[in-house]
Amino acid sequence: xxxxxxxxxxxxxxxxxxxxxxxxxxxxxxxxxxxxxxxxxxxxxxxxxxxxxxxxxxxxxxxxxxxxxxxxxxxxxxxxxxxxxxxxxxxxxxxxxxxxxxxxxxxxxxxxxxxxxxxxxxxxxxxxxxxxxxxxxxxxxxxxxxxxxxxxxxxxxxxxxxxxxxxxxxxxxxxxxxxxxxxxxxxxxxxxxxxxxxxxxxxxxxxxxxxxxxxxxxxxxxxxxxxxxxxxxxxxxxxxxxxxxxxxxxxxxxxxxxxxxxxxxxxxxxxxxxxxxxxxxxxxxxxxxxx
Amino acid sequence: xxxxxxxxxxxxxxxxxxxxxxxxxxxxxxxxxxxxxxxxxxxxxxxxxxxxxxxxxxxxxxxxxxxxxxxxxxxxxxxxxxxxxxxxxxxxxxxxxxxxxxxxxxxxxxxxxxxxxxxxxxxxxxxxxxxxxxxxxxxxxxxxxxxxxxxxxxxxxxxxxxxxxxxxxxxxxxxxxxxxxxxxxxxxxxxxxxxxxxxxxxxxxxxxxxxxxxxxxxxxxxxxxxxxxxxxxxxxxxxxxxxxxxxxxxxxxxxxxxxxxxxxxxxxxxxxxxxxxxxxxxxxxxxxxxxxxxxxxxxxxxxxxxxxxxxxxxxxxx
Numbered sequence: 001x002x003x004x005x006x007x008x009x010x011x012x013x014x015x016x017x018x019x020x021x022x023x024x025x026x027x028x029x030x031x032x033x034x035x036x037x038x039x040x041x042x043x044x045x046x047x048x049x050x051x052x053x054x055x056x057x058x059x060x061x062x063x064x065x066x067x068x069x070x071x072x073x074x075x076x077x078x079x080x081x082x083x084x085x086x087x088x089x090x091x092x093x094x095x096x097x098x099x100x101x102x103x104x105x106x107x108x109x110x111x112x113x114x115x116x117x118x119x120x121x122x123x124x125x126x127x128x129x130x131x132x133x134x135x136x137x138x139x140x141x142x143x144x145x146x147x148x149x150x151x152x153x154x155x156x157x158x159x160x161x162x163x164x165x166x167x168x169x170x171x172x173x174x175x176x177x178x179x180x181x182x183x184x185x186x187x188x189x190x191x192x193x194x195x196x197x198x199x200x201x202x203x204x205x206x207x208x209x210x211x212x213x214x215x216x217x218x219x220x221x222x223x224x225x226x227x228x229x230x231x232x233x234x235x236x237x238x239x240x241x242x243x244x245x246x247x248x249x250x251x252x253x254x255x256x257x258x259x260x261x262x263x264x265x266x267x268x269x270x271x272x273x274x275x276x277x278x279x280x281x282x283x284x285x286x287x288x289x290x291x
Numbered sequence: 292x293x294x295x296x297x298x299x300x301x302x303x304x305x306x307x308x309x310x311x312x313x314x315x316x317x318x319x320x321x322x323x324x325x326x327x328x329x330x331x332x333x334x335x336x337x338x339x340x341x342x343x344x345x346x347x348x349x350x351x352x353x354x355x356x357x358x359x360x361x362x363x364x365x366x367x368x369x370x371x372x373x374x375x376x377x378x379x380x381x382x383x384x385x386x387x388x389x390x391x392x393x394x395x396x397x398x399x400x401x402x403x404x405x406x407x408x409x410x411x412x413x414x415x416x417x418x419x420x421x422x423x424x425x426x427x428x429x430x431x432x433x434x435x436x437x438x439x440x441x442x443x444x445x446x447x448x449x450x451x452x453x454x455x456x457x458x459x460x461x462x463x464x465x466x467x468x469x470x471x472x473x474x475x476x477x478x479x480x481x482x483x484x485x486x487x488x489x490x491x492x493x494x495x496x497x498x499x500x501x502x503x504x505x506x507x508x509x510x511x512x513x514x515x516x517x518x519x520x521x522x523x524x525x526x527x528x529x530x531x532x533x534x535x536x537x538x539x540x541x542x543x544x545x546x547x548x549x550x551x552x553x554x555x556x557x558x559x560x561x562x563x564x565x566x567x568x569x570x571x572x573x574x575x576x577x578x579x580x581x582x583x584x585x586x587x588x589x590x591x592x593x594x595x596x597x598x599x600x601x602x603x604x605x606x607x608x609x
Contacts, residue, residue: 004501004502004504004505005412005413005499005501005504006409006412006413006504006514006518006521006522007413007514008504008505008508012415021415024410024414025414025416028411028421029417032421032424032425033424035482036424036425036427037424037427039439039443040427040431042450043439046442054448055447055448056448057447057448058453058456059448059453100335101335101336101339104332104333104335104336105332105333105335105337106336108330108333112325113325113329114326114329114330114333115326117329120333123345124340125599127340127344127345127348128595128599129592129595129599130344130348130588130592130595131539131542131592131595132543133543133564134351134564134567134587134588134591135344135347135348135351135584135588136564136567136584137571137577137584138346138347138348138350138354138581138584139347140571141347141350141354141359141577142342142343142346142347145361147342147346162339162342162343163339165340165343166336166342166344168340168344196328196332200332221430225433227433227546227549228545228549228564232572243432243434243435244434246434247438247549247550255448258438262435262438262439265432265434265435266430266431266432266435269431270430270431273426277423277426281422281426281490284487284490284494285490285491285493285494286494
């Protein structure tokens with residue numbers, strides 16, 4: 001790792017440099033704690049205050065008495081288990097379908113040389129130019145009344161799953177990765193008598209673990225964090241994911257209960273991030289500087 | 292081991308007679324089977340793209356020229372949707388707010404992460420910790436960060452004014468004041484999204500060769516001059532890319548105004564996407580919603596085209 005940055009190591013090793021460095025370092029630690037960790041602390045503890053204490057000015061930094069009732073009330077009153085389960089179902093389905101259909105399509109485009117393959121790829125890449133949210137209304141109309149078969153996917157997880165497959169970015173990522181697999185490897189598999197599905201399953205996919213991980217994380221996070229699309233698809237309160245339910249219920253619920261629900265809603269993604277943070281951060285840093 | 296393995300194909304050929312290629316048409320049939328296979332793999336993805344990307348894009352343009360109510364046959368109305376939308380007083384407000392939001396997000400959401408990355412890159416300790424902490428808000432669902440800041444901005448129990456009082460500064464109406472609401476939303480968006488930007492800048496800064504700084508220092512350049520003549524030129528491309536991405540993303544802002552202000556006060560935070568939502572789901576006017584969508588599409592499509600062209604040429608260079 002090259003150490004030379006804006007400030008030279010020599011300057012830093014001088015007494016004045018050292019003093020300046022540690023001042024800046026402490027400042028940054030304090031700033032980061034205040035800006036990014038404190039709000040999280042405030043949420044987690046805010047939910048444990050009594051409703052009176054939460055509404056008091058000036059607010060107390062530490063709850064006078066720790067209550068868990070905020071969390072238990074949120075769990076029961078706001079039907080969090082049901083909404084969390086809805087979110088899990090929507091995210092998992094979108095992730096699985098995306099993996100299956102996008103890898104298959106990317107493999108075909110990369111390796112099987114379909115006629116019009118270039119045209120199809122062009123059409124897929126063109127959708128990158130279309131900002132997703134700007135198309136949300138015609139997409140809603142399509143989902144509400146599918147052409148030819150005239151079924152509605154509203155209030156159905158399929159309304160989240162199938163549109164999620166049309167993810168040009170992930171598909172392109174996979175195709176680029178498949179393009180780099182050496183031809184010899186695939187030809188060897190073919191000589192050994194492996195069919196196309198077998199080659200994809202036993203050769204290509206095991207080699208593609210890194211890119212599959214990245215695509216999986218992108219897919220899961222995207223569905224878990226989305227708000228506008230599930231707000232349109234699920235008018236049926238019982239089927240809403242947690243993001244939509246939180247907003248709908250936020251109006252007439254006690255503050256501490258709402259905050260507890262916010263904390264619970266954040267736990268899955270934050271936990272996933274803390275577990276996979278190395279890969280996620282490396283993915284963000286690497287993917288961007290190359291492009 | 293290696294001997295038998297090497298010999299096996301020869302044996303196979305010797306034992307099994309090689310079938311003569313069928314006269315004529317054989318290759319063609321083979322190719323057809325290949326194509327069938329290729330399209331079998333492509334089918335699911337292709338159908339989803341056709342249904343949920345290509346078809347809606349065409350449909351947006353078609354419906355923009357129709358009177359469209361679900362359930363009844365559409366009616367061609369020419370440019371009536373566009374003129375109606377254009378004469379809506381909210382139209383001007385929505386575009387003005389969206390553009391102001393984007394501009395403010397560029398100023399705040401751009402300078403802050405850049406300075407942060409610059410400082411973080413100089414630190415020699417706890418780098419992993421900073422990277423995790425700065426990215427933490429990105430992982431909190433946007434709805435939760437919006438509700439969290441709504442609570443901070445609350446005139447009664449909110450922390451924002453408490454902090455100002457602590458610093459002996461005048462308090463503010465934050466998201467409840469017509470003149471401060473939009474800035475308040477930009478702060479939320481910046482807080483929630485800056486992690487990704489910081490990480491990308493950090494990676495870019497780490498890619499700058501140290502010799503450049505060394506040479507500049509030998510030439511007597513101080514820190515600010517080094518930033519100006521080395522750091523900024525070296526990261527210019529990434530900055531430009533992120534700027535385009537951010538313009539595209541912030542012009543589609545919806546969650547923050549919807550959750551925190553509901554478009555108010557006095558339409559101060561109605562954005563274009565919010566207006567599209569209102570036309571569709573409040574006014575049941577899908578023609579108007581699609582007319583607005585097409586306008587947003589054309590504008591953002593132009594930015595995306597520039598962005599894609601730049602990435603493409605950067606890839607070819609490397």
